[in-house]
Amino acid sequence: xxxxxxxxxxxxxxxxxxxxxxxxxxxxxxxxxxxxxxxxxxxxxxxxxxxxxxxxxxxxxxxxxxxxxxxxxxxxxxxxxxxxxxxxxxxxxxxxxxxxxxxxxxxxxxxxxxxxxxxxxxxxxxxxxxxxxxxxxxxxxxxxxxxxxxxxxxxxxxxxxxxxxxxxxxxxxxxxxxxxxxxxxxxxxxxxxxxxxxxxxxxxxxxxxxxxxxxxxxxx
Amino acid sequence: xxxxxxxxxxxxxxxxxxxxxxxxxxxxxxxxxxxxxxxxxxxxxxxxxxxxxxxxxxxxxxxxxxxxxxxxxxxxxxxxxxxxxxxxxxxxxxxxxxxxxxxxxxxxxxxxxxxxxxxxxxxxxxxxxxxxxxxxxxxxxxxxxxxxxxxxxxxxxxxxxxxxxxxxxxxxxxxxxxxxxxxxxxxxxxxxxxxxxxxxxxxxxxxxxxxxxxxxxxxxxxxxxxxxxxxxxxxxxxxxxxxxxxxxxxxxxxxxxxxxxxxxxxxxxxxxxxxxxxxxxxxxxxxxxxx
Ligand SMILES: Nc1ncnc2c1ncn2[C@@H]1O[C@H](COP(=O)(O)OP(=O)(O)O)[C@@H](O)[C@H]1O
Ligand SMILES: [Mg+2]
Numbered sequence: 001x002x003x004x005x006x007x008x009x010x011x012x013x014x015x016x017x018x019x020x021x022x023x024x025x026x027x028x029x030x031x032x033x034x035x036x037x038x039x040x041x042x043x044x045x046x047x048x049x050x051x052x053x054x055x056x057x058x059x060x061x062x063x064x065x066x067x068x069x070x071x072x073x074x075x076x077x078x079x080x081x082x083x084x085x086x087x088x089x090x091x092x093x094x095x096x097x098x099x100x101x102x103x104x105x106x107x108x109x110x111x112x113x114x115x116x117x118x119x120x121x122x123x124x125x126x127x128x129x130x131x132x133x134x135x136x137x138x139x140x141x142x143x144x145x146x147x148x149x150x151x152x153x154x155x156x157x158x159x160x161x162x163x164x165x166x167x168x169x170x171x172x173x174x175x176x177x178x179x180x181x182x183x184x185x186x187x188x189x190x191x192x193x194x195x196x197x198x199x200x201x202x203x204x205x206x207x208x209x210x211x212x213x214x215x216x217x218x219x220x
Numbered sequence: 221x222x223x224x225x226x227x228x229x230x231x232x233x234x235x236x237x238x239x240x241x242x243x244x245x246x247x248x249x250x251x252x253x254x255x256x257x258x259x260x261x262x263x264x265x266x267x268x269x270x271x272x273x274x275x276x277x278x279x280x281x282x283x284x285x286x287x288x289x290x291x292x293x294x295x296x297x298x299x300x301x302x303x304x305x306x307x308x309x310x311x312x313x314x315x316x317x318x319x320x321x322x323x324x325x326x327x328x329x330x331x332x333x334x335x336x337x338x339x340x341x342x343x344x345x346x347x348x349x350x351x352x353x354x355x356x357x358x359x360x361x362x363x364x365x366x367x368x369x370x371x372x373x374x375x376x377x378x379x380x381x382x383x384x385x386x387x388x389x390x391x392x393x394x395x396x397x398x399x400x401x402x403x404x405x406x407x408x409x410x411x412x413x414x415x416x417x418x419x420x421x422x423x424x425x426x427x428x429x430x431x432x433x434x435x436x437x438x439x440x441x442x443x444x445x446x447x448x449x450x451x452x453x454x455x456x457x458x459x460x461x462x463x464x465x466x467x468x469x470x471x472x473x474x475x476x477x478x479x480x481x482x483x484x485x486x487x488x489x490x491x492x493x494x495x496x497x498x499x500x501x502x503x504x505x506x507x508x509x510x511x
Pocket of ligand 1: 036037
């Protein structure tokens, strides 16, 4: 589903990733770990073309991300649901609207948008918050809104960047269990986290970034 | 499709910036109003210039003391000329009577007049396709060569003056029109840009979610189109008001103003012109949208 071959990324002569190689199979759930600043977010950004790789080749499904036409980028991004580290919730829009936007950009009819948004809000246990302003919600609730937006269109790939960032341990476990449930329905998921507690005992593959590349692989 | 959503987003954005949008629409309206006035003035001058020969035709003045036979032969000669529809003979006496009729309020000017100072004349009407400056000129020259003809008066001089005036006005207005229309596009561009910057963060996010350029642009194009359309509508309405004021009120004083024409098409075309300029301005304001 996703493959990196010899991918490198530099920011102004400063190397973030060098010669990264790995593959993630369809339907798999994989963790990417490493200390803060290791390049986890950068690696995810390369997948949805928020950043351009400087070397190597990245394949996502039927897209060659490293040689993609600019006009094809929206199509690529619609195959991918992203749980952004900084949430990126839209100001001035309700929880409902924040989730619905993922379907609006796909041009779905209003009726279908409504039923799918309420379904997904139920699934992440925030159905009762549909009309709230996200700003008024707790960190854990906001995180669920972001996850709901990432999964509502049922994309093939879900990328979660520190999805338990500032959450208390119990809420963090809830979120990971939620992502595992979503994975069972068929989505390929990559979770980037610096928190080893999250993948311990999951039985999922864990890729560790160290010294700008994938330094090792283990089972969580 | 997402047109409904784009409309809602556009309306919401315009409501949030309602004063700027309103101000912008009025600025656009005043520019388009001037564009429309200049256009109408040029259009009417052009119309008038086109009918000037039809109105006045040619007037042939005859030499004094021609016999009836000589007069008749001049008329026959003139009739033979290409382009002449009709020739009306006005004798010296008729001419005097006509003038006396017109000036009957001031009839004392004719007191003590014992000779008739006027010339006999022939008024010609010309065929429509014959009314071009060159053809009228040659015709006058040919008629002047007929013996018995003293002078040929054509509206040529008036036409040339109007033509010259019209041409210099057109050149000037072209510059003014270009400036005004660029101004309109710029005003709409600036207004849409404000909304665009306001939504910059949101746009970055929807780009990452997979929104297409069309999805992102549409609300802004709708905003620009709305401002342009409203501006076009207001300017058309204002021009119509001015037009009726002139034709109904001022025409008492200057009867020629009664002939002013306001083409009906303008009412439909001009708001659409505003709309197109608005879309143009908005398109430039949103820019390339890189992914
Ligand atoms: N836009 C950028 N410009 C320059 N340097 C950047 C940029 N984004 C990230 N970096 C740098 O790249 C490195 C990796 O960052 P990041 O991928 O965010 O790490 P992680 O997510 O593992 O904490 C860091 O040193 C960071 O400072
Ligand atoms: Mg990060």
